[in-house]
Amino acid sequence: MPLLSVNNIEVIYDDVILVLKGLSLSVEEGQIVAVLGANGAGKTTTLKAISGLLKTEEGEVTDGTIEFDGEKINHLDPELIVRRGIFQVMEGRRVFEDLTAKENLVAAAHTQRCSRGELEKRIEQVYHYFPRLKERENGLAGYLSGGEQQMLVIGRGMMAKPRLMMLDEPSLGLSPLLVGEIFEIIVKLNKDLGTTILLVEQNARMALNIADHGYIMENGKIVLDDTTEKLKNNEDVKRFYLGMTDMGTKRSYRDVKHYKRRKRWLT
């Protein structure tokens, strides 16, 4: 039985805007699963449907079910979903700017009934993975660099000790060097701590390199899913998501017409 299974869900915003149109995906315990797709495909909406945060916006799951650990969770408030072990690291590095880095971590352990000592231990663990946060622990989070803020929001996720951590575009707007560093740590979280990861990315290359399984999403639906090994060799994925031409060279602007070719999975 998968840890998370999303079955045929439909999501509507403002009672009229249909954004997810029968989306299904599943995540096995211990895996890293990537969801790839262009801007506006509905990736963030998918994560919010799972974490329940959709309820804080004008969005609603109108059809289908979401099951975590065999139990239906789509009716639960975000608070209860966090308590069950799902943590969404939201897109855009939304740190609490007026709190220090350390206070950000403390706030994230809100659902954890742990002692002061245990709390400090978890904070040290976060610092072990992100030593730079320790140097800045008493500085206001709003003044951290983009990379440090990304580390902080992932660190917040670790504080809640989730079984499933969902990361929404952690690479967005970061330098390749930093992206490499952060992806390495995501792999470590998965291998060392056994945290299952659901990773949403536009940086398909990086995501496919660390994931076990990938889903390709377009227009509110999954259009393709497979092991990452197979996806990396799929012609369409190579062309449209990895930016390669048929010859395997990097795409240039002259090849822009390739974009216009119909994608095979749509036919």
Added chain:
Amino acid sequence: MHELLQLIVTGLVIGSVYALVAMGFALIYKSTSIINFAQGEFVLVGGYICWWLYTMLGIPIVWAFLLTMVIAVGMGMLLERLVLRPMIGEPIISVIMITIALATVLKSLVTILWGTQIKVFTPAIFSQKAIHFGTVLVSEVYLWTFGFAFLFLGVFAAFFKFTRVGISMRAVANDQQVAQSMGISVKRVFAISWSIGALVSAVGGLLVGNINGINITLSDFGLKVFPAVILGGLDSIGGAIIGGLTIGILENIMGSYLDVYLGGGVKEIAPFIVLIIILMVKPYGLFGIKEIERV
């Protein structure tokens, strides 16, 4: 010169109570975005309840004090749950109208229950005996007032800085959705904010009531919170405290030096003149809305 010093010291004492009430106001505003026009009535209710418990029921002052605090917390929670929570998502003007209505209801209730006569804590709790600090004279009751106001300010400052609940409250004030994403209950934080807001106001009410006696105009005392928080910046708790102290000192000095020329009453309007000037010069207050630029 020593007259000025004297004015500053007594102004500081009253200012510390403004600071306490202003902190409650800023807290409610910061976490729930509601401008609470009933803050002054919380002061009024607190003063009356403590007086009633102590003078009418004869409960020892320590218990009367504690009981007043418990009742204030309960009142804050109840009002949040029954009156303000249903207003979440309603237009801002409706929410403002609700707090104004609440103010009127509380004031009427107090009048119905206790009339309009001035009430005095009897037997007196603190003596009016003056104590000398060099050339400055401070009565004992003023010292106690100042001490209690600062005790409460200190306790809450520490609460917001060091406790996990306090930190999660600041997190909600900063970004509600992200706070929810980590399982923080926004509803619970709202309830705690209103409770603390009511609690500190009630303490403010019993402290001043103890100095001058209590009648219905005690709620006007709460009105002075507006100049204080506007001075400090609506959304800054530290600013509210500094604003409260400043207003206390300013009104005392302006009242004392200008009354001779203007024929009295300056003290009552001075804070509001300051308010208007600040709004013209520095609309966000001295410490308000310093959004951090994202890097």
